[in-house]
Amino acid sequence: MNNDAFKQKLDYQLLDSLVKQTPIVIAGHAIVALINIALFWNTVSLAFVLAWATFVLITVLSRWAMKNHYQTNWQLRSPGYWRRLFAVSSLMLGLVWCIWSLYVGSAIGFDGLGLSILAITASGLVSGAVASTSSSLLSYVLFTGPTLLPLSVALLMIDQTQLQGIGALMVLFFIITLRQVLQIHSVLKQSITNGLELEEAKEQTERLAQELYEQSTMDALTSVTNRRGFDEALNDEWQRARRSGLPLTLLMIDADCFKAYNDSLGHPAGDECLKQLAATLRSRIKRAGETIARYGGEEFAVLLPNTTASEGVEVAEIIRKGVFERNIPHPASHVSDRVTVSAGVHCVSPDQMESSQTLIELADQALYQAKADGRNCVRKA
Ligand SMILES: Nc1nc2c(ncn2[C@@H]2O[C@H](COP(=O)(O)OP(=O)(O)OP(=O)(O)O)[C@@H](O)[C@H]2O)c(=O)[nH]1
CATH class of the missing domain: 1.20.140 (Butyryl-CoA Dehydrogenase, subunit A; domain 3)
Structure with missing residues (x-):
């Protein structure tokens, strides 16, 4: 002041x-x-x-x-x-x-x-x-x-x-x-x-604590939530969905042929590409309570509270198209001439509550299916 x-x-x-x-x-x-x-x-x-x-x-x-x-x-x-x-x-x-x-x-x-x-x-x-x-x-x-x-x-x-x-x-x-x-x-x-x-x-201390918390839950490269932040958000949203009875959807999104991208253009270009993927996610995911996280490596997770499976698939499609339209050249991909992503979607409904770990596993399985089906596509568990 x-x-x-x-x-x-x-x-x-x-x-x-x-x-x-x-x-x-x-x-x-x-x-x-x-x-x-x-x-x-x-x-x-x-x-x-x-x-x-x-x-x-x-x-x-x-x-x-x-x-x-x-x-x-x-x-x-x-x-x-x-x-x-x-x-x-x-x-x-x-x-x-x-x-x-x-x-x-x-x-x-x-x-x-x-x-x-x-x-x-x-x-x-x-x-x-x-x-x-x-x-x-x-x-x-x-x-x-x-x-x-x-x-x-x-x-x-x-x-x-x-x-x-x-x-x-x-x-x-x-x-x-x-x-x-x-x-x-x-x-x-x-x-x-x-x-x-x-x-x-007191306000300064609270601000500082909030900044430190945000830093500790933010991915330094892409500025989206990191794995730790994602785990906390998943836990919170899981409890909320349990209480409210509303559906909770998880998207797992993974860059296709990213090893080849790194190998052909170099690691720094790979980093830049990951930043652009995160920016694409941020521009498409805007509702309060939704979380975009870097789950690990070149894999992103998007948590969508109060979202059904079909709505989740729609969002994943929008993201997939958004990445494609960004037109980031990928000289070594066997899928396309540009960077593409594959996505797996899974939704939990309150009447068939699985554990939050199962939600991740099933969304991951759907992602593997998308990879197996030729990449640059969305699959639902
Ligand atoms: N540049 C960069 N590369 C990363 C980072 N984290 C993970 N990677 C790279 O991402 C690549 C992931 O490769 P794979 O797991 O084989 O997957 P992929 O080549 O994308 O193949 P598919 O997923 O099957 O399409 C590896 O080469 C990692 O080194 C990062 O922070 N920066």
Whole structure:
């Protein structure tokens, strides 16, 4: 994973942890709002309470809508977009409490007890925000700033030492929590980074294991499955056919007069010819689950799940014709002027289950029959 992709994943995970806090944020604000309304019911006008409660409702509902929007469309926008969106929501929540404390504070004539309740309310909300918004520093600052600071300034401006002390303590509290949030944010980032690195290392290991497995089951010359891979595929498909009751067909395909080909054109040309035969097989066998393997020397095996004997013969014919049409010159063949193949086909049906070894033996026998019948032909067991 490159650096940008890594950073983007990290950003999305930070956003995830911010969004996960939405229910508790909404519940916390709603409860504290109700408590405050109850506490100051006789102090503030009904019109203000209604207007403020409407603002609270709009703010929490829009936060909920943002959460749903993020959860369904997160991939469509950059992390920066979502961060800004949630920051706006945090600012709105901050303004909810800024408006409340300043209005209520002035309505009660900045009375000591009332202001203390407002200060405790604001500090409590800020403490909650340490946990719920530490994954986004911007959201934290935009919420806690308006919630704490205007009230602190208002307290500092009152000519009463006790209230000024509370105001100063609130500013100190803001600074302490900010420091705390910075620490939590960095721990959170580090733990997400560790998780992502671990995930990447796991993916790399799995990729490597898969590559090694593919290499260990692939024939180096022709790039089709090797004998080991074929044995595994046969075992798997055999079990599958047994369970599903569907027919399993094996084609054994062998180059004709290949010794003569090598003898006349040389071993490297023989290798090249085997590559071309494998390419012909690959171009004809494309269904998922079908296996093309180099069974040994110049012999290939094709395993066709869910294929009847007559369908297998058709496929073998297509391959035989494909090789013929490839028109690879064979100056020493007594069959044709070009390279040809012979094929043996055998199909097992679930109601007459033989062993997988018998499947190979019978397909091989059919191949010998094709050779005996003059080569360049297909025979069924
Ligand atoms: N170039 C090359 N030749 C191979 C390879 N593997 C096996 N052979 C050759 O394939 C030839 C197979 O010969 P035979 O088994 O006698 O079969 P054939 O000459 O094709 O005769 P029929 O199958 O009866 O038509 C041998 O000469 C092997 O050396 C390989 O990887 N590369």
